[in-house]
Amino acid sequence: MCFYEQHRFACGDYKWGNFRQHCNKEYRMGETCGMKLVFHTTHLPQKCKICDKVDCKQRKRAAEVDRVHRWQREGDKFHASIDKSMEQIANLDMEIRNLNYEKARRRQQV
Template sequence: MCFYDMHRFACGDWKWGNFRQHCAKEYRMGETCGMKLVNHTIHVPQKCKICEKVECKQRKRAAEVDRIHRWQREGNKFRASIDKSMDAIANIDVEIRNLNYEMARRRQQIGAQACT
């Protein structure tokens, strides 16, 4: 059970920081026992990379939706562009869903690590 810093983001996500202290189980220099305990929590005011990616994708999705609405108001002459944007929205939705799944998986791991 070696000690590390933990970075806690504003969104609630976290990541391991720098190694700080060896535990009593590990006697070899430069080696760690593999178990990580929190030495100090560093609160980071910004969101994690996954949340930033989700926000970016949501902005892209909103831009595509606005574009579709604009093309639909102008009539039926942009049908191919509308179809292409609809496909792009579907792909962005899949990417957002995968990122949200990744966040849920990471948060579930925190609970599992706390129980063991």
């Protein structure tokens, strides 16, 4: 167990920072035992990169949904545009799902 800086983001995710201190188990210089413990936590005001991406994609998705609703009120005229937009929304949904999956995977790697 060796001690590291930890940066915690506003969303609750964190990343490890610099190595700070060896534990008692480790005698040899310059080596760490591989288990990470928190030496000090720095709270960051922003969200992590993945959450940022999710937010961004969700904003895009909301904008697409708005567009579709607008077009649907116009009747059949924008049929092709609506189809394209729906495809875009499905893609964004998939990307958001993947990002959330990645986030869950990272949280398990404590």
